[in-house]
Amino acid sequence: MDVASVEFRSAVQSAAALIRRARYAIALTGAGISTPSGIPDFRSPGSGLWTRYDPMEVASLSVFRYHPEKFFAWMRPLALEIVQAEPNPAHLGLARLEEAGYLRAIITQNIDGLHHRAGSTRVLEVHGSLRTLTCIGCYQQFDSTGYIEPYLESGEIPRCPDCHSILKPDVVLFEEQLPIRVWLEAQEESRRCDLMIVGGSSLEVMPAAGLPMHVVENEAALILINQSPTYIDERADVVLRGDIATIIPALVVEVLGE
Numbered sequence: 001m002d003v004a005s006v007e008f009r010s011a012v013q014s015a016a017a018l019i020r021r022a023r024y025a026i027a028l029t030g031a032g033i034s035t036p037s038g039i040p041d042f043r044s045p046g047s048g049l050w051t052r053y054d055p056m057e058v059a060s061l062s063v064f065r066y067h068p069e070k071f072f073a074w075m076r077p078l079a080l081e082i083v084q085a086e087p088n089p090a091h092l093g094l095a096r097l098e099e100a101g102y103l104r105a106i107i108t109q110n111i112d113g114l115h116h117r118a119g120s121t122r123v124l125e126v127h128g129s130l131r132t133l134t135c136i137g138c139y140q141q142f143d144s145t146g147y148i149e150p151y152l153e154s155g156e157i158p159r160c161p162d163c164h165s166i167l168k169p170d171v172v173l174f175e176e177q178l179p180i181r182v183w184l185e186a187q188e189e190s191r192r193c194d195l196m197i198v199g200g201s202s203l204e205v206m207p208a209a210g211l212p213m214h215v216v217e218n219e220a221a222l223i224l225i226n227q228s229p230t231y232i233d234e235r236a237d238v239v240l241r242g243d244i245a246t247i248i249p250a251l252v253v254e255v256l257g258e
Helices: 006-021 061-066 068-084 089-099 114-118 148-154 180-192 208-217 244-256
Strands: 025-029 105-108 123-125 128-135 141-143 167-171 195-199 221-226 238-241
Touching (some): 006 244, 025 180, 123 180
Parallel strands (some): 221 238
């Protein structure tokens, strides 16, 4: 969608009107919101991580249990990109909407923590994050500070200071369940809201991809911002196709009247 076109301008105005009218708006974000920050997504042809790697061979719970060194070797360059990344205008725009009282929560499929760093305060990370690690032996949880640095610098696998078992990053792997408390809260928010803004998600990864169905089933409003079509486009009130780092700032300007 050409950002200079009348069609784009009209769609932004329609989306902004929905946001201003909403009593309880939330956002659902996926990997596409972080690609402008230099973090690769998972399914884009050629560049997506899963077009280059078999996730069951590098990012499954089975691999972590039996060949943890394989997981840590694969994860290291991605973790380095995440640590070095900065929030982009899309992250900052959603934080501004929250600060202005227009957005109540962000549900994210991302593990990069960029929403927090952008200033958003209520972020539900349904796929976990790299900010904490859990011991697979004694189950203590640790802040990743002090452990992530040696890992990034030399590939040293983090270990528990007490029992010396491996520390697993608190990210959700294939074959692993979502963190139950966060997931239940995300479901509740999806049922409670009267508007959901979906940004940068292909809506292909279940169960998070099913959250917008709660919205349409409750006859709430739905705004989709993504580069490619999703299964629920036909049920959305507004679809904005294009660069999310351009679209969300334009939407914020329209909402705030700047």
